[in-house]
Amino acid sequence: MAKILEGFPEGYYGEYGGRFVPELLIPVLDELKDCFGKAKIDDSFFEEYYNLLKDYCGRETPLTYAENLTEYFGKGKIYIKREDLNHSGAHKINNVIGQGLIMKKLGKKRVIAETGAGQHGVATAIMAAKMGFKAVIYMGAEDIERQYPNVFWMRNLGAEVISVKDGTATLKDAINEAMRDWAANFEDTHYCLGTTCGPHPFPEMVMYFQSVIGKEIRKQVMQKENRLPDRVYACLGGGSNSLGAFHEFLDEKDVRLIAAEAGGKGKESGQHASRLAYQTGKTGIAQGYKTKFLQNSDGQMLDTWSISAGLDYIGVSPICAYLSEIGRMETAAAEDNEVINAFSLVSRKEGIIPALESSHAFAVMIKDIETTTKEDIIVVNMSGRGDKDIFNIGEALSDEKWKEFVKQRGDGYGS
Numbered sequence: 001m002a003k004i005l006e007g008f009p010e011g012y013y014g015e016y017g018g019r020f021v022p023e024l025l026i027p028v029l030d031e032l033k034d035c036f037g038k039a040k041i042d043d044s045f046f047e048e049y050y051n052l053l054k055d056y057c058g059r060e061t062p063l064t065y066a067e068n069l070t071e072y073f074g075k076g077k078i079y080i081k082r083e084d085l086n087h088s089g090a091h092k093i094n095n096v097i098g099q100g101l102i103m104k105k106l107g108k109k110r111v112i113a114e115t116g117a118g119q120h121g122v123a124t125a126i127m128a129a130k131m132g133f134k135a136v137i138y139m140g141a142e143d144i145e146r147q148y149p150n151v152f153w154m155r156n157l158g159a160e161v162i163s164v165k166d167g168t169a170t171l172k173d174a175i176n177e178a179m180r181d182w183a184a185n186f187e188d189t190h191y192c193l194g195t196t197c198g199p200h201p202f203p204e205m206v207m208y209f210q211s212v213i214g215k216e217i218r219k220q221v222m223q224k225e226n227r228l229p230d231r232v233y234a235c236l237g238g239g240s241n242s243l244g245a246f247h248e249f250l251d252e253k254d255v256r257l258i259a260a261e262a263g264g265k266g267k268e269s270g271q272h273a274s275r276l277a278y279q280t281g282k283t284g285i286a287q288g289y290k291t292k293f294l295q296n297s298d299g300q301m302l303d304t305w306s307i308s309a310g311l312d313y314i315g316v317s318p319i320c321a322y323l324s325e326i327g328r329m330e331t332a333a334a335e336d337n338e339v340i341n342a343f344s345l346v347s348r349k350e351g352i353i354p355a356l357e358s359s360h361a362f363a364v365m366i367k368d369i370e371t372t373t374k375e376d377i378i379v380v381n382m383s384g385r386g387d388k389d390i391f392n393i394g395e396a397l398s399d400e401k402w403k404e405f406v407k408q409r410g411d412g413y414g415s
């Protein structure tokens, strides 16, 4: 683990982190922590892990020089880390392959997961199919609407998808349901948490499995530029792709690390999911851990909004809450309209279609570009590809031909 994160009681990052779960889950988390602790120092575990990432998932992912965008702005040199080219189309697979191998060691046969954008659900369903586990995926009913293509694939990969209708029917509600299932079934079930949140050891373990992203960025930028990047941008939902990209550079003080949150319809509207950049998150304990949550003065969780399901979450990684507090990780928010503009620009200039989540990282980078010079090296971690967002983007761009096509196909299914 990076030095900057050391020196706190186990599972804590500053005052954030910990484990706040029902008593009966403590031995389960201990078992998981011990198993992960042993795997971390076991060369054969990592050989199997890296071989699967290479031969099954397609790593390493390229670092693409965005020549057209760079020319267009005439400022810093822009590189894109292509997590979209992973098997399943997003970074989420890096984590689930690691947790799948941990499950094998634990002898568990059933895996449950929560998902927002559906990418983690698809990745978990893929891992379960490959490794021979039964998969149950909890997803908010609202997110099912927004990300139906991913639900279709999860079911066709053999997973059961359970629609969660409580609360705002989004990610936080899916997490609550997954926690309940885990508390009832932990003997044969592993909770494959999809991001760097939740009780210890999940934040550390998920960051560890995702840190392959930053390790590759370092190697690739060194090969291309013979020095480290000046800035790395990543979108920030729960924190897994940003910490995956940032971890390698946490102790490199000259590399600026910038996380892009969902500014939704703007700070004043209250309809956003920015916990850190808008400074609206308040320290609290929920969903098994302590962090900055979007909550009211009575501790009730607030409704969140983002055009991207994957960033639409009340909490944030305790590691990110700490890094932001000490100023090592900068934060900014991109509003929905800025995200759509960034999505269109990247698609048209580079022929690369980013996920709406990843488009937040591009949007913040674009807002900052004026502050860079031609000598600066910028890396944007593109966490996933945009195919899954076709309905939302069609809607946001008011693409009438697409809407008509969807309507016709929909009517056809009814007949």
Ligand SMILES: Cc1ncc(COP(=O)(O)O)c(C=O)c1O
Residues within 6 Å of the ligand: 090, 091, 116, 117, 118, 119, 120, 194, 195, 196, 235, 236, 237, 238, 239, 240, 241, 242, 309, 310, 311, 355, 357, 358, 383, 384, 385
């Ligand atoms: C493509 C993509 N990027 C980013 C995220 C946000 O999650 P995290 O902050 O854990 O990377 C998601 C979540 O579903 C996602 O699907």
